[in-house]
Amino acid sequence: MKKTLLFLLICFSLFSCSGSRDKSKRSVGVTLSGAGATFPYPFYSIVFRDYMRKNPGVRINYGAIGSGGGIRSLRDKSVNFAASDAFLNEKETASMGAEVVHIPTCMGGVVLSYTLSGVDSLRLTGELIADIFMGKITRWNDSRLAAENPNVRFPDLEITPVYRSDGSGTTFVFSEYLNKVSPEWNREMGTGKALKWKAGLAAKGNPGVASIVQLTEGAIGYVGSEYALTLQMPSALLKNRAGNYVKATLETISAAAETNLSDDMKLTLTDMPHPDAYPISMLTWLLVYEDQTYCGHSRQEAEVLVDLLNYIIGPDGQKLAAQVNYVPLPLRAVQKTQRIINRIHFAGEKLSTAPDPEIAIVNVLSETETVGDHEKTVLHEKSLADER
Amino acid sequence: MKDKIFKGLLFAAALAILLLTAGVIYVLVKQSLNVFHEYGVFGFIFNAEWDPRPETEEYGAWSFIIGTLFTAFFALLLCIPFSLPVALFNGEYFKGYKISSFVSSVVDLLAGIPSIVYGLWGFYTLRPIVIQLGVNAQGFGIFLASIVLAVMIIPYASSLSAEFLSMIPDTVKEGAYSLGATRAETIRHVSLPMASSGIVAAYILALGRALGETMAVTMLIGNTTNVPTSLRDTGNTMASVIANQFGEADGLKLSALIGIGLLLFLITAVINLIAKFIMKKLSVR
Numbered sequence: 001m002k003k004t005l006l007f008l009l010i011c012f013s014l015f016s017c018s019g020s021r022d023k024s025k026r027s028v029g030v031t032l033s034g035a036g037a038t039f040p041y042p043f044y045s046i047v048f049r050d051y052m053r054k055n056p057g058v059r060i061n062y063g064a065i066g067s068g069g070g071i072r073s074l075r076d077k078s079v080n081f082a083a084s085d086a087f088l089n090e091k092e093t094a095s096m097g098a099e100v101v102h103i104p105t106c107m108g109g110v111v112l113s114y115t116l117s118g119v120d121s122l123r124l125t126g127e128l129i130a131d132i133f134m135g136k137i138t139r140w141n142d143s144r145l146a147a148e149n150p151n152v153r154f155p156d157l158e159i160t161p162v163y164r165s166d167g168s169g170t171t172f173v174f175s176e177y178l179n180k181v182s183p184e185w186n187r188e189m190g191t192g193k194a195l196k197w198k199a200g201l202a203a204k205g206n207p208g209v210a211s212i213v214q215l216t217e218g219a220i221g222y223v224g225s226e227y228a229l230t231l232q233m234p235s236a237l238l239k240n241r242a243g244n245y246v247k248a249t250l251e252t253i254s255a256a257a258e259t260n261l262s263d264d265m266k267l268t269l270t271d272m273p274h275p276d277a278y279p280i281s282m283l284t285w286l287l288v289y290e291d292q293t294y295c296g297h298s299r300q301e302a303e304v305l306v307d308l309l310n311y312i313i314g315p316d317g318q319k320l321a322a323q324v325n326y327v328p329l330p331l332r333a334v335q336k337t338q339r340i341i342n343r344i345h346f347a348g349e350k351l352s353t354a355p356d357p358e359i360a361i362v363n364v365l366s367e368t369e370t371v372g373d374h375e376k377t378v379l380h381e382k383s384l385a386d387e388r
Numbered sequence: 389m390k391d392k393i394f395k396g397l398l399f400a401a402a403l404a405i406l407l408l409t410a411g412v413i414y415v416l417v418k419q420s421l422n423v424f425h426e427y428g429v430f431g432f433i434f435n436a437e438w439d440p441r442p443e444t445e446e447y448g449a450w451s452f453i454i455g456t457l458f459t460a461f462f463a464l465l466l467c468i469p470f471s472l473p474v475a476l477f478n479g480e481y482f483k484g485y486k487i488s489s490f491v492s493s494v495v496d497l498l499a500g501i502p503s504i505v506y507g508l509w510g511f512y513t514l515r516p517i518v519i520q521l522g523v524n525a526q527g528f529g530i531f532l533a534s535i536v537l538a539v540m541i542i543p544y545a546s547s548l549s550a551e552f553l554s555m556i557p558d559t560v561k562e563g564a565y566s567l568g569a570t571r572a573e574t575i576r577h578v579s580l581p582m583a584s585s586g587i588v589a590a591y592i593l594a595l596g597r598a599l600g601e602t603m604a605v606t607m608l609i610g611n612t613t614n615v616p617t618s619l620r621d622t623g624n625t626m627a628s629v630i631a632n633q634f635g636e637a638d639g640l641k642l643s644a645l646i647g648i649g650l651l652l653f654l655i656t657a658v659i660n661l662i663a664k665f666i667m668k669k670l671s672v673r
Contacts, residue, residue, distance in 0.1 A: 038635075066635030089442075158525050165611035165624075167440070167636025193636050194440040201528055201622060202611035204632050211511070216526050 030304045035063040036070020036083030038205065039169050039224055040284045043106055043326045044083065047317050051308055058304055067169055068193075074100070074287055077294055080305050082287040085169020086193065087266040099290040101340050104265050105312050107327035109225035109253040110174045110280040112236040113213050116140065118155065122236040123148050123245050126181030126271070126279065129238075132220060133161045133178070134188060135199025140218060148239075155218075161200030162212050162221030167193040170206070173282040174222045177270035181279075225253060229325040242275040249278075253327040256281035261336050281327075286312075293347040302344075306351040309341045335359050413653070420647035423447060423640060432647060438613045440633070440641055447644035449651060451615045455623035456652070458616055459530055459605065460598035463537035464591060470538070471546035471594075475587070478546070479553030480579055481571075492547060499543035507607035510536040515608070524620045528610040531619040536608060537598045545594040552586030553579055585666050592663040596656045602627040626652045 034044075041064040048060040062083075065073075070082035075096055087102050112124060125148060131137045137144060140154040164171045172193045178185040189195055201219075203209050206227040213221040214233070225248045228235055237245040246252045256269040256277040269281040286309065292302035311317050318328035329337065335357040342352045423432055427448070435448020474495055482488035514535060515527035523531050556579055564574040580587070602625075610622025611632060624632075626648050637645050 068636035068638045072638065160526050165606070165632040167633055190441045190443060192441040194633060196439045196441060196444075197612065200612070201526060202632075204606060204611070208607075212526075212528075215512075215515075219526070 029057055030300055031059040032080045033061040034081040035065050035073045035079050037067045037085045037169055038064040039085050042324050043321050047312055047320050051311050085284050086172045100287050101290045102266050102285040103309050104283040104285050104337050106321040107253055108282055109248045109278050110170055110222050111225045111228040111248045113223050113228050113233040114220040115213055119152055124236045125239045130178045130182035130185040157218040160216055160219040162209050162219050163197055163202050165202035166204050170224050176268055177280045180271045226325040238279050240277050240279045241271050241273050244275055246278050250327045252276050252278035253281045254330055257330045257333050265336055290344055299346050302346045303351055306344055313337050416650040420643055420650050422643035423647045436615050449648050451613055452624055452626045452629050454615050456599055456625040459534045460595055462534040463598045464595050466538035467542050467545055471542045474546040475549035479550035483554050495543045495546055503604040506536050506540055507604035510608045529622040530616050533605045533609040536604050541594040541598050544597050545590050548590035549587045552583040556582050589663040589667045592659055596659045599656055600627055602631050606631055
């Protein structure tokens with residue numbers, strides 16, 4: 001009996017110690033809710049869980065209902081944040097009613113995965129992908145595929161392109177890239193979360209596309225890099241703008257962001273000039289209102305929200321991203337994003353305690369340009385994260 | 389007094405159901421007004437174009453309506469040779485035997501299997517067989533979806549049919565036997581004609597079930613937007629296009645999807661009404 005009491009006492013004291021650490025006071029009983037994209041959901045679910053563990057009392061609910069639904073929910077003011085793989089277009093921005101800021105949280109890519117026995121390495125260019133998905137190249141032994149892959153013996157087999165049946169940010173980025181590199185795609189297909197397809201089969205979600213591709217000889221489909229990297233699916237090497245054939249890895253996708261980043265971070269990262277850049281790379285964003293004073297949301301909620309955003313783009317959050325095969329933001333992107341987070345306010349009062357960082361000098365070819373000690377540590381954290 | 393309270397409760401429950409149905413219809417109509425206003429009712433129904441790109445957006449329900457009717461009716465056709473013998477087995481030949489209650493509970497079990505499981509079975513087991521049959525190169529399409537749908541609706545068709553067959557009074561059948569009819573002749577000339585309206589109603593209800601099936605069909609039909617013209621084609625159904633595209637839909641597209649939902653609601657309602665009408669005629673006779 002005494003032993004039990006002692007044990008309970010120890011447990012109690014342990015919990016009370018851990019509970020009284022740093023931020024717990026201001027975050028008692030706060031629930032944040034968000035909704036949106038399915039693409040970053042695995043990353044968000046672990047980063048939110050980690051944040052909730054470190055801040056007892058905070059609850060974060062995230063519904064992966066699609067970016068369209070997330071944006072609608074944010075507009076209805078029923079959530080604190082929305083998540084989207086595409087930044088708001090002009091029409092959407094106008095419909096939001098107030099200024100919305102875009103917070104990039106991590107990067108990803110779109111991978112061309114295929115099943116073709118006897119072919120271990122496949123090289124593709126943007127034009128070839130466009131023609132395959134428009135139904136203009138229909139067989140694997142097409143001369144144009146052979147010209148790009150001199151060392152591969154292709155079978156005489158029908159190509160089955162597989163695309164997404166649901167509206168998706170992955171489709172948006174994929175089509176946005178093909179729009180840039182193929183005038184024909186630009187004319188006939190365009191860009192969008194859903195398109196009017198001319199050939200192939202469709203399935204819902206990355207898992208749907210991936211399972212059709214894996215089980216169908218001669219199929220090729222596009223899936224999110226985080227999904228393909230986790231499952232180690234065979235994927236094509238793509239020719240980037242610099243003319244190199246690159247495989248989608250955390251490093252090559254990250255290299256796509258080594259460029260001039262706009263201050264609002266609303267930018268696409270397809271067909272980027274860096275020599276190592278994977279050509280179909282993307283950012284994914286959390287969307288929040290710049291002014292957090294809106295219907296019934298307390299200042300405390302706004303503070304926790306900003307703290308959460310800082311945590312996600314901080315070293316801990318970015319490390320978690322790499323663990324689940326999402327690509328951590330490069331240094332300069334983190335700095336620009338920090339400045340955006342610092343703009344969020346509650347009736348004019350600043351919410352973030354982090355200082356506005358100096359933006360490192362843009363140098364597309366090297367990463368060695370750093371200015372201060374703080375950034376060196378960030379860079380170090382980033383390379384650690386990349387190694388994982 | 390107690391009686392009155394009970395009566396009031398029953399009345400309230402019935403009213404609640406009515407209000408719920410009315411609410412569903414109200415929301416479907418209200419949310420889809422936009423698309424019917426844009427294209428007109430027939431312009432929306434008979435347009436096979438479905439272009440979700442913002443610059444050139446245009447929405448028509450025709451390809452999905454055809455995909456839905458095609459798969460549902462073909463599934464109905466496929467299910468008859470399986471469900472009718474089961475119904476005769478349970479409702480006629482082995483009526484009242486242990487084996488009949490065993491068979492009928494196994495058939496009812498089929499109705500309890502979640503549709504995603506049927507989808508997986510179609511995806512992993514049936515699809516390779518369909519490819520080997522040479523229907524098409526990937527296996528997906530109207531043919532595969534219809535086969536799985538047929539298996540899914542067998543319990544609905546067979547258990548109701550068996551019910552109607554077993555309702556035929558024994559005296560009528562005994563009359564046929566006394567005139568020297570064999571069992572097969574009795575079934576052909578007495579049982580089936582007498583239960584025919586009920587059996588037809590059972591199949592119509594099964595059809596209604598096939599029309600609304602979503603998950604298994606989405607996994608197997610190929611989800612392409614085109615008007616299917618043969619069993620080899622891929623296509624899409626009304627339920628599966630809604631399930632697929634609702635999440636990212638906005639504005640006119642959202643309205644179009646809800647419009648498709650309204651059309652599906654109307655089609656199944658009409659089918660249920662027809663079944664009710666036929667059953668009513670049976671009881672009058």
